[in-house]
Amino acid sequence: MNIILLGPPGAGKGTQAQKLVDDRNMVQLSTGDMLRAARTSGTEMGNKVAAVMDAGNLVTDEIVIGLIREQLEAGGDHGGFIFDGFPRTLAQADALNALMVEMGQNLGSAIELQVNDEILVERILGRAADAVAAGGTARADDNEESLKTRLMAYYKQTSPLIGYYHAKDKLKAVDGLAEIDAVQASIASVLDA
Ligand code: AMP
Numbered sequence: 736m737n738i739i740l741l742g743p744p745g746a747g748k749g750t751q752a753q754k755l756v757d758d759r760n761m762v763q764l765s766t767g768d769m770l771r772a773a774r775t776s777g778t779e780m781g782n783k784v785a786a787v788m789d790a791g792n793l794v795t796d797e798i799v800i801g802l803i804r805e806q807l808e809a810g811g812d813h814g815g816f817i818f819d820g821f822p823r824t825l826a827q828a829d830a831l832n833a834l835m836v837e838m839g840q841n842l843g844s845a846i847e848l849q850v851n852d853e854i855l856v857e858r859i860l861g862r863a864a865d866a867v868a869a870g871g872t873a874r875a876d877d878n879e880e881s882l883k884t885r886l887m888a889y890y891k892q893t894s895p896l897i898g899y900y901h902a903k904d905k906l907k908a909v910d911g912l913a914e915i916d917a918v919q920a921s922i923a924s925v926l927d928a
Contacts, residue, residue: 736926737840739818739831741896742848743889744882745855745862746911747918751848752819754919759926760814766799766821771874773802775836776864789875793823793892800830807838815843823893829901845900846924848911848918900915 738761741816770788773781784794796872802823822828835842861884863873876885900906909921 736814736843737816737818737835738843738926739822739845739900740820740848741845741893741900742850742911743852743855743893744885745852745858746848747858747915748819749890750847750915751918751922752817753920754915755817758919758923761817762806762811762813762815763817764803764821765817765819766802766823767819769802769806770794770799778798789881791876791881791888793888796824796826796830799823800834803831804834807834807840816840822896823888825899826897842905844907845849845896845905846922846925847897847900847906847908849908852886854912855886 738755740752742748749763749765749767752761752765755761756763757885770781774785774788775781780798784798787794799821803818818831822831831842831905834840856879859877860879863877864872866877876882886916897906909918909925911918913921
């Protein structure tokens, strides 16, 4: 079964996706991770999107849809795809439907991790501080300024997907403020329903 994890930055999508990879042999498709990898490897596309990402804005639909298409075409034997941080716009959601049809695949649930803004800001600034304390560097977009832009992008461009998947009868909401294990259990019960 292929699923979408939906929610604002800091909602815990990446953490929960990792659990699903470990528990269910699913494959995490995080467009954020793909874009960061493209930046590090210095590809033309990576260089092009770097400034957009650092500011907290969305990169073009064309780029992320292309990245997802490449991964879907790679195929392989696994327990399903987890779309993490994709789709983020209605155009991406339509493109994902078309890709699923084209590949003869099914889209199961869109699981919304419900949180609140104050917690998000705390989590993200905490994530940045943890990275620095561990001797690493924080994500370039994990700062207060770009966080505001990322939240605004979420509300303006991504949150309409909640209504979109609700209308398609695919939306399942879970409490993203619960402990990690409890969120994991809620997601498991959606998948096993
Ligand atoms: P994330 O790791 O999901 O928080 O994504 C980090 C950044 O990558 C976002 O703030 C955007 O700039 C970019 N990005 C990731 N996924 C998408 C997407 N589906 N559409 C547009 N931009 C994206």
